[in-house]
Amino acid sequence: MKKYIQFFAIAILFTLFTGCTESDDEFFASKVVTANGLIAVNLSGNTVAVSTAIPRLLPQTGGNPFDLYLTTTSNQFFFNYTLEKKNANNVWELVAPSGYNVVTSSGSNQFGDYIAAICQLDALETTYEYDTTIAPIATGDYRLTVDNEVVSIDSKNAVTVIIKTTAVGDTTNNVLEFTVN
Amino acid sequence: MKKISLLFCFFLAVGAFAQTSSDSIVSPIVAKKNEIKIDVLNLISNGRVGISYERFLKHDFSVGVTGMFLNKASKEDDFPTDDTRTLIDYQVIPYVRYALSKSAANLYYVEAFSSINGGQYKELTTLNNGAADYVVTTVKDYNDVAIGASIGYKFYIKESFVVDLTLGMGKNLFHADSPETLSRIGINVGYRF
Structure with missing residues (x-):
């Protein structure tokens, strides 16, 4: 009986290691390219x-x-940026979506801690476009920070493309600080 | 001379008796020199058919060969788009084993093996359509040879039916894009005759 208990214990261990019987080296179908200055950030008044x-x-x-x-067979790319406001203790805090007004003329947004900017391929299939204005509601000091990666969305059965880029316009190192009066 | 002949005969008789005594306590399993097995672990969990033949050359020494083949169409179909880099289609694994235990019915062993293996791997390929470059995932074939070692435990039921657990690891030697390492894990059940 003891022999069978030992056997079943070993069999369970083997079963736990079943995944090891398969090749476990992973393949990420992704291509990284670099193209600076793809994201424009411009301040106009409080917007x-x-x-x-x-x-x-x-x-x-x-x-x-x-x-x-x-490469991607995808109609959309995205990048993230954040909007923060300096609180009374001079600490930057993320601004909730209720804290600003948004007008989007191209592409779309998904709001959370980050603002996910979704760039949409135009009808002529020549350009991935995104255009949004953000106007904070309350007065104070704000900081908008843009990620330096633009990534394809939902590249099913294809290759995901990651574009390393920079923001241009009124930013310094992808960061724009401004004051709303 | 006669005394020497008698002494020789005496020791010969003692040796023969000793041999007879020894044989009388040896398990009947030892007399069976061949064993065939099927790997139930890989069959159930990975859709691979693994069949082994083992030949016992001495009480504690044996040689064998395992053939393992992928028998799961869905794995082949999913491979171009899943996140694994390689897919092993077949393995032919010759091995030698040395028993660490005295018992023939219940024993641990060590094993050295080689694996002639082949399958597919993925890589990114840049193509050009005349206007621009683009990148696609391509699937290519490989063949390689690995060497490795295992440990195992086996026991016999009714002196013929065997359960054999093997755990080992091997390393491919030649092809740059083949799986770097191969694991050898199996629960084999079979028959010794």
């Missing part, structure tokens, strides 16, 4: 405009253009 116009045929330094759509 910040965040926009992109990413060409589907992305120019590459010293090489052929890179076809984002053919």
Whole structure:
């Protein structure tokens, strides 16, 4: 009886390690490219405009253009940015979506701690576009920080593209600080 | 000379008796030199058919070969889009085993093996359509040879039916894109004859 108990204990251990019988090296179908200055951030009064116009045929330094759509088969790319407000203790706090007004003319947004900016491929399938203005409601000091990656969404059975980029316009190192009076 | 002949005969008789005594306590399992097994663990969990043949050359030494083949169409179908880099289609595994236990019915062993294995791997390929570059995932074939070692435990039921657990690891030697390591884990059940 003891022998069988030992056997079943060993069998359970083997079963737990079943996954090891398969090759466990992972494959990430992703391609990283670099294209600086794809995100524009501009301040006008109390309103910040965040926009992109990413060409589907992305120019590459010293090489052929890179076809984002053919690689990803995706109509959308996204990047994240945050809006923070300095509190009474001079500490930056994330601003809830109820704390600002948004007007979107191209693409769309998903709101959470981050604002996920979704760039939409236009009807001619030539440009991934996003254009949104954000106007904080309350007065105070604000900071808008833009991530330096634009990533394809839902690249089913295809390759995910990550575009390393920078923000241009009124930002310094992808950060814009401004005051709403 | 006669005395020497008698002494020789005496020791010969003692040796023969000793041999007879020894044989009389040896398990009947030892007399059976062949064993066939099927790997139930890989069959159930991974859709792989693994069949082994083992030949017992001495009480504590045996050689064998395992053939293992992928028999799950869904794995083949999913491979181009899943997140695994390689898929092993087949393995042919010759091995030698040395029993660490004296008992023939219930024993631990160590094993050295080689694995001739082949399958598929994925890589990103840049193509050009005349206007721009684009990247696709391509699937290619590989064949390689690995060497490795295992430990195991086996026991016999009714001196013929065997349950054999093996745990080991091997390393592929030649192809840069084959799986770097191969595990050898199995629960085999079989028959010795």
